[in-house]
Amino acid sequence: MNRLRGPIKALLIDLSGTIYIEDAAIPGAIEALKRLRETRIPIKFVTNTTMETRQFLYDTLHKIGFDIQADEIWTSLWAARDLVVSRKLKPYLMLEEAAMADFSDIEFPDGEYDSVVVGLAPSMFDYYNLTKAFRLLLKGAPLIAIHESKYYKKKEGLVLGPGPFVKGLQYAADCKSEVVGKPSPTFFQSALGNIDPRQAVMIGDDVRIDIGGAQELGMQGILVQTGKYRPGDENKISPPPCEVCPNFTHAVEKLLQVIKSS
Known part of the structure; x- marks a missing residue:
C-alpha cells in the first residue's frame, strides 16, 4: 500500500x-x-448526490452541526447544469423534484428533448420513463450520466444508485454515457x-x-x-x-x- x-x-x-x-x-x-x-x-x-440541491445540502449539514460554507460544496448536479447551459441542450431530466431547483431558470419545452440526463431518481426509474429515455437515445440523443454509482448507504442499508439504470440504457440503446461527476x-x-x-x-x-x-x-x-x-x-x-x-x-x-x- x-x-x-x-x-x-x-x-x-x-x-x-x-x-x-x-x-x-x-x-x-x-x-x-x-x-x-x-x-x-x-x-x-x-x-x-443528485437528489438534493446544493442549498439543501448546505442547510442539512448546518442543521447537523457541520461548519461548512455553501461555496465549498461541489456537486455533480451543479456540474451537469453547467454542461447543459454551455451546450444549450434541452434534456429529458431523470431527476427527483427536489433536484430540479438547480435547473429552474432553464426552459425545457415538452416533446423537444435533444438529450437525456440521468441522476439518482428512484421515482423516475420505471418502465414508462426509461422507455421514453431509450427512444430518445435511439434517435441519437446523447446520454449524460451525472454519475454511475452502483449503490449508496442509507440507515437501513445499501440501496441502488443510478449506475445500473445508466448501464441498462447504454445496453439497450447501444450507446455510451458521458459521466459528469x-x-x-x-x-x-x-x-x-x-x-x-x-x-x-x-x-x-x-x-x-x-x-x-x-x-x-x-x-x-x-x-x-x-x-x-x-x-x-x-x-x-x-x-x-x-x-x-x-x-x-x-x-x-x-x-x-x-x-x-x-
Missing part, C-alpha cells in the same frame, strides 16, 4: 457515507473537521482549480468513484470504512488507496501527522 505524503495543499472530502448519513453525522466527524480547519488548507466537499477527472480538477492534483488528497467511502477516480488524476486517496465501504474494497483498485482508515476521524489524524511533518 502507498503511504500518504506531503506537502498537502488541498483536500477534497466526500459527504454522504464519509462524514454523515442521511440526517446524522458519523461519530466524531464534526470535531475532526474542526481540527482539520485549523490547518488552513483549502477544503472542498465533492459529492455525486466523480470519477471524471474533469470533475475533480474543477474542484481543485489551479492546485496540482499531486499535492491534493481525496477522502471518501467509495473505492472506485472517490479514490480510484482521484488517484487516476494523480491525487492521493484515503478510503474510509464507513458508508458504502465493504470489506476488501481496498483491493479492488490498482494502485490501492494511500491509506485505509476506520472512519473520518482516523483519516484526519493521518492527515495531521503528515501535515505536521512536511
Whole structure:
C-alpha cells in the first residue's frame, strides 16, 4: 500500500457515507473537521448526490452541526447544469423534484428533448420513463450520466444508485454515457482549480468513484470504512488507496501527522 505524503495543499472530502448519513453525522466527524480547519488548507466537499440541491445540502449539514460554507460544496448536479447551459441542450431530466431547483431558470419545452440526463431518481426509474429515455437515445440523443454509482448507504442499508439504470440504457440503446461527476477527472480538477492534483488528497467511502477516480488524476486517496465501504474494497483498485482508515476521524489524524511533518 502507498503511504500518504506531503506537502498537502488541498483536500477534497466526500459527504454522504464519509462524514454523515442521511440526517446524522458519523461519530466524531464534526470535531475532526474542526481540527482539520485549523490547518488552513483549502477544503472542498465533492459529492455525486443528485437528489438534493446544493442549498439543501448546505442547510442539512448546518442543521447537523457541520461548519461548512455553501461555496465549498461541489456537486455533480451543479456540474451537469453547467454542461447543459454551455451546450444549450434541452434534456429529458431523470431527476427527483427536489433536484430540479438547480435547473429552474432553464426552459425545457415538452416533446423537444435533444438529450437525456440521468441522476439518482428512484421515482423516475420505471418502465414508462426509461422507455421514453431509450427512444430518445435511439434517435441519437446523447446520454449524460451525472454519475454511475452502483449503490449508496442509507440507515437501513445499501440501496441502488443510478449506475445500473445508466448501464441498462447504454445496453439497450447501444450507446455510451458521458459521466459528469466523480470519477471524471474533469470533475475533480474543477474542484481543485489551479492546485496540482499531486499535492491534493481525496477522502471518501467509495473505492472506485472517490479514490480510484482521484488517484487516476494523480491525487492521493484515503478510503474510509464507513458508508458504502465493504470489506476488501481496498483491493479492488490498482494502485490501492494511500491509506485505509476506520472512519473520518482516523483519516484526519493521518492527515495531521503528515501535515505536521512536511
